[in-house]
Amino acid sequence: MSALPYRNLVAWQKAYTLAMDSMDLCQSEALAQQRWFRDQLARAAMSVPANLAEGNGRSTPNDYAAFVDRARGSLFELDTWLLACRDRGYLAADAHLALESRAQELSAMLLSLATKLRAQQRLASRRA
Numbered sequence: 343m344s345a346l347p348y349r350n351l352v353a354w355q356k357a358y359t360l361a362m363d364s365m366d367l368c369q370s371e372a373l374a375q376q377r378w379f380r381d382q383l384a385r386a387a388m389s390v391p392a393n394l395a396e397g398n399g400r401s402t403p404n405d406y407a408a409f410v411d412r413a414r415g416s417l418f419e420l421d422t423w424l425l426a427c428r429d430r431g432y433l434a435a436d437a438h439l440a441l442e443s444r445a446q447e448l449s450a451m452l453l454s455l456a457t458k459l460r461a462q463q464r465l466a467s468r469r470a
Contacts, residue, residue: 348398353451357391357413360444364420372432379432383423389416390448403466407459414452421445 348354364387367373368380390413397409424441427433433441 346395346398348395351394351398353448353455354391354394354398356444356448356451357394357417360420360441360448361387361391363441364424367424367427367433370432373427376432379423379426383420383427386416386420386423389413390420394452403459403463407456407463410452410456410459414449414456417445417449417452 365384368384368387373380373383393409393413393416397406397413400406400409421442424433424438424445428435428438
């Protein structure tokens with residue numbers, strides 16, 4: 343059986359990798375005693391690729407775009423948690439900068455994807 347189509351999306355691949363790297367941070371000794379913090383960070387991290395996957399399975403471009411928007415919102419939440427990790431000393435500044443840069447790139451990709459999906463929907467609506 344071949345991979346599900348969402349796995350071929352570069353945005354999903356980048357989101358998944360960022361989520362896995364964030365999950366590695368959750369396993370770090372620095373966060374060992376911060377269960378609520380770890381849980382929030384992990385939820386935000388996994389929400390990004392999960393929303394992209396769910397949206398990819400929707401029936402209309404507008405439905406898909408709504409999930410891309412949710413993924414972008416979760417990405418912003420993840421960025422906030424990563425910033426808090428840095429500021430609380432759970433994450434080195436250089437490691438934070440690398441993750442932040444990847445989040446910024448992904449944010450731009452998600453915005454572009456949502457815009458293209460909505461344009462696709464408008465075109466399909468005109469044809470109908």
